[in-house]
Amino acid sequence: MTSISITDQFDDGAARRNALVLAAAQAVGGASAPIVVAMSSLAGFYLLGEDKSLATLPVAFYIIGVAMGSIPAAHLMRMIGRRPGFQIGALGGLIGGATAAYAVVSGQFWLLCMGTALTGMGGSFVQQYRFAAADTASAAFRPKAISWVLAGGVITGIIGPQIVIFTKDALAPIPFAGAFLAQIVLACAVIVILGFLRIPKPIVAEAAHGGRPMRVIVSQPRFLVAVICAIASYGLMSMVMTATPLAMVACDHSQTDATLGIQWHVIAMFAPSFFTGTLIARFGHERVIAVGLLLLVGCGIVAIMGISLAHFWGALILLGVGWNFGFIGATAMLTETYEPEERTRVQGLNDFLVFGFQAVASLAAGAILNAYGWNTLNIVIFPVVALCFVALAWLWWAGDRRPTA
Structure with a gap:
């Protein structure tokens, strides 16, 4: 393999071009996620018998697939490069979609779970688009490159739910x-x-496998706080998002209303990405993450206040924007904790932890909703956010903070 110097890789012109390509790939490839979220729990409900408590399991299997694929995806791209690795990953969505469709036609719930898991393994590559955008970017441009890629999710938020509406009865x-x-x-x-x-x-x-031992990297306070905040942002978002379609239908809202709610949620997740990177550069990772956490608290408060369509959609929008600030802020913070030769190992571990916990949150969503109700599920947001604020305060008092621009 030909050696490339580390400094040669930092080219913001190339980074801008790659970020735009990856944003387009995010817009299209990311559309599988809202399809799975909007349809698989309802499909699971349709396929199950009297016990509907496992209805959200297909969504959980999707996220398990993302978690399980994270480290192999990083390893594959370390060996063969980003482009061929991402193209191989796209096949996961193809095979997963075909499997899930056959499962519904044949009435097999567990095959549906397998199909969503395969889609999730393909999704583990999509999740690493944001890191790929940072590969050739300077430290100054890195948060913006990450934001640009995730901004492609705005189109995802339109494509995915509209595909569901027009094809679910095909x-x-x-x-x-x-x-x-x-x-x-x-x-x-x-x-x-x-x-x-x-x-x-x-x-x-x-x-x-050059670079420092992993135990040295993960012992950094900045790494630990970045991972904790990423886990919390994604886990809470997934828990509430997964349960919302079921809760809306149970409250006599239509499946179309639930699907449109997911559409507004996904748009809210990614629309702020047009300026999140600029906010991070101006105010710092910690402040942007903190605002995101407060918005997640706002989501919980609105959800508890009522069950009208406005309450559900309003909570989903706050949930999406809160996720954006929290997750992009944590991702950008993570990129400061490793050297270029360590990146794929650290990125793979980060995504394994984030999506592993997200899978637990998604699986718990159905059980909590079924056993304790919608309000209790949203109350879970508050102690998790409190833990993140403790972590951010620890980082601040430890003196491990970066100056703003």
Whole structure:
């Protein structure tokens, strides 16, 4: 393998181009996630018998797939590079969508879970688009590069739910299966878009597992706080988002209302990305994360206040914006804790932890909603956010903070 110097990789012109390509791939490839979130819990409810407590399990399996695929995805791209790795990952969405569609047609709940898990494994590659955007970026441009990629999710928020609305009954009288089949088309489009990506193959030191021992990296206070805040932001978002379609239908809102609620939520997740990177550069990671956490608290308060359509949609929008500030802030903070030759190992571990906890949160959503109700599920937000504020305060008092621009 040809060696490439680390400094040669920092080219903000190339980083801008790659960020735009990855934003387009995010817009299309990321659309599988809202399809799974909007449809798989309802499909699970449709396939299950009298006990509906496992209805959110297909969503949990999707997130388990993301978690389980994170470290193998990072390892594969360390060996062969970002572009071919991402293109291979897109096949997961294709195979997963086909499997889920067949599961609904054939009435097999556990096969549906397998299909969403395969989609999740493909999604583990999509989640690393944000890190790939930072590969060739300077430290100053890195938060913006990450934000640009996630800004592609605005289109995701439109594409995914609209695909659900127009395809869920394509195989009537069997519901939901058509939406899963649409993932095949999305995966093929992503493979074409990724052909325009230009990121150097891994440097020799990186491919050879160079850099500090992992125990040294994870012992940094900044690493620990970044991971804790990322886990909390994603876990709380997933728990509330997963349960919302079921809660809305239980409160006599229509499936279309629930799907449109997810659409507004996904748009709220990604629309702030157009300026989140600028906010981070201006105010620092810690302040942006803190605002995100406060917005998550706002989501819980609005959700508890009532069960009208405005309450559900308002809570979902606050949930999305809170996730954006918390997760992008934590991701940008994480990029300061490793050297270039350590990046894929650290990124893989981070995503494994984040999406592993997200899977637990998603699985718990159905059980909490079924056993204790919608209000109790939202109350869980408050102690988790309090823990994150304690972590941020510890980082501040430890003196491990970065000056703002």
